[in-house]
């Protein structure tokens with residue numbers, strides 16, 4: 001799944017997005033509420049909050065490698081590493 005704001009996009013590998021435990025961790029980690037959980041526990045990306053991203057990397061730290069990307073649309077689609 002991927003959602004794009006004006007400045008920031010977030011992409012999460014589909015299998016990871018279905019993992020309720022990962023969704024819970026991401027929902028807790030992000031200081032600007034870019035992540036939420038759906039009724040079945042699955043991950044949701046909150047479109048309206050994407051551009052509030054502060055590039056803190058907490059979501060990357062909470063995710064298995066290569067499952068989540070924060071993409072800087074304002075910087076030639078550079079991926080936050």
Ligand code: SF4
Pocket residue numbers: 010029030031032033034052053054055056057058059060070
């Ligand atoms: S880098 Fe920080 S603010 Fe941006 S989506 Fe990840 S946890 Fe949220």
